[in-house]
Amino acid sequence: MGCGGGQKAVKPQEQYQVEPQEEKYDDNTAYKTTKSPSIATPITTTVALPSREKTCPAPLIKEIRTEDAAYVVSHYAPEPGLHGVTFAVYNMTSGTFYSTNYSDSAFTQYKERNLPTGWNIVWRTINSAFVKEEGLNIKNGGRTLEFSLKKEKSLTFTIELDVLKDGSVWDHFLIPFSEAYKKKKAPQVHSPDGKKGKDMREDEAEKREAAINFEEATAEYYEAKYAGEHHQLEPLREEWQKVYGESSSLQGQVDKVVKCIRKLKEGNKIHPLDGLYSLGGPRPFTHCEFSNHYIPQEETHDNTWLRLMEDGRIEEATPSNVEGLTKRPTDPDIIELVDALPDDKVWQLIECFEHIDRWSYDCFLVDEITGGRSLFYTSYALFLKYGFMNHFKIPKELVVNFFTGVQAGYLPNAYHNSLHAADVMQITHFILTVGNMKSSCRLSPEDCFAAIIASAIHDYNHPGFNNNYHTKVSAYLGTLYNDRSVLENHHCTTVFELMNHPKYDILQTMTDDQRKDIRDTVVEMLLSTDMGNHAKIFSAFKRRMGDGADWGKKKEDIRLALVIAIKLADISNCGRPTEIYQKWAKRICEEFYLQGDAEASMGLSISPFMNRRSHDTDFPAGQVSFMNYIVAPLFSSVSEMLPGMKFTLDCLDKNKKLYKGGG
Helix, strand or coil: CEECCCCCCCCHHHHHCCCHHHCCCCCCEEEEECCCCCCEEEEECCCCCCCHHHHCCCCEEEEEECCCCEEEEEEECCECCCECEEEEEEECCCCEEEEEEECHHHHHHHHHHHCCCCHHHHHHHHHHHHHCCCCEEEEHHHCEEEEEECCCCCEEEEEECEEECCCCHHHHHHHHHHHHHHHHHCCCCECCCCCEHHHHHHHHHHHHHHHHHHHHHHHHHHHHHCHHHHHHHHHHHHHHHHHHHHHHHHHHHHHHHHHHHHHHHHCCCCCCCCHHHHCCCCCCCCCCCCCCCCCCCCCCCCHHHHHHHHHCCCCCCECCECCCCCCCCCCHHHHHHHHCCCCCHHHHHHHHHCCCCCCCCCHHHHHHHCCCCHHHHHHHHHHHHHCHHHHCCCCHHHHHHHHHHHHHHCCCCCCCCHHHHHHHHHHHHHHHCCCCHHHHCCCCHHHHHHHHHHHHHCCCCCCCCCHHHHHHCCCHHHHHCCCCCHHHHHHHHHHHHHCCCHHHCCCCCCCHHHHHHHHHHHHHHHHHCCHHHHHHHHHHHHHHHCCCCCCCCCHHHHHHHHHHHHHHHHCHHHHCCHHHHHHHHHHHHHHHHHHHHHHHHCCCCCCCCCCHHHHHHHHHHHHHHHHHHHHHHHHHHHHHHCHHHCHHHHHHHHHHCCCCCCC
């Protein structure tokens, strides 16, 4: 039940903006007159309303947000000496002001009619409503204030406010609080008994010290009085500890039940990346607003193809044996099964694998034949070729599960997709075998295993937007990895999280030393693919080239060689046969321009070579520049280390001549 206020509200600017020479008071009851002589507000020179000075002496202000609007609420005494009661509300959503103003007598009458309790509780209720998070509700768009203090016998009362057509933030919020602030900062000249500042502080200190001494003396008295009765309290203390322990145990069980109930109500809300631990498999993850909203789907693979690949006795490639990867099957059952297939795709795939040791291996054709699963089948072929399943005792099912998960985790981007991963993996294999790195660096089976795995996963879950974009837009991964090799860290982390599930843990048959060795190599290789670190890594490689030819003596040299292998493979398309290079060039354009479009729509500066409007000039210039300053120096240095790779420079020169100024 509320009251609309005891008298007509007086404008606060008239209450505070007063010229001293115009104010007139008599000795007992004064009437302060302002520049508006028609309004006279009585000011009682006696003390303020009971308990107010102690419990609610200062102006109060609070911001409250509801589903419909945001409000600022204030309470203050409009007259000197804590006289009068004013409540004001500013509806920030609608821009409307509401206010009501009581004189002391009017508010006393309101209390007597509506609040059968002491003044102390009234002021505590008002003060608590502003200080704490609850106790004050706004209704009717700001026209009604409802105060409640549940601890005090469910005390509730309402204040009705009037609309102010000419109200302002200055009137009801700034002036009252600035006046209170000036009063608080004003020096205390003397106390009622005539004592001045320092004397008053000394008196307060003496009072506090006396109170402390009294409490200590009281504690000592009772401690001495009941010293002989402590033995009677010991059984009670033990019983209390027992009951407390049982109560804590029960509370723990109750908490578990509550958590289970909450989980059932809210559903299984789990971060997509964390889901790799408990749910297993590739998880959907939205990198940024414009990236592909892709949901990974693990596809089943034709077991006939796998059996055919296994029966074909895939041989290990050497510089002298680069022809005939796969022999025709010898198992009559498989031959009969293959002949019964409705088309000749199986034989086409086998013909592709016959070129897996060549620089011209066509992943595009493999991808077309396998329905977009070139990464899975190329990975499986290389695992058979290197004999990893036999050497490390890895079950076939585990290999299938792992590469199925990896294949599914790549987004369908134009360039950074599973096809690119298959291509980089095959070129890495070429460098190790035909390029002779395996022999010259004396690579162990663990080194080769790590190289094939690293190249297969090196762009896992790539969103099609580069590191610079993630930093520009403050994307989640940019913050997570502190803008340092953002995507490379993400590729590495998500795959090892994938492997935490037993179904995908391709390292589960390894010893602890093997696992650590392979993981360390994979991490180093993946992080090296960040082009932001290219200059540093390439400089280290050239320095090492000057130190001698033995690359197989130290582990750090072996890993540096593998790092250079995956870096060369990652940018090798510029030096591939022209028809393959042109396909990759078209795809990188498409992906770059999608990022440029996103940057333009966000009002960001478009990254270099990503503006589709300047394709005719920027793209050729960008390709030639990339070939001259990045690809050619790396190809040349690798050719010094591995002479069998020199032919790649001729391919690179041929592709440069496709552009004006590239000859």
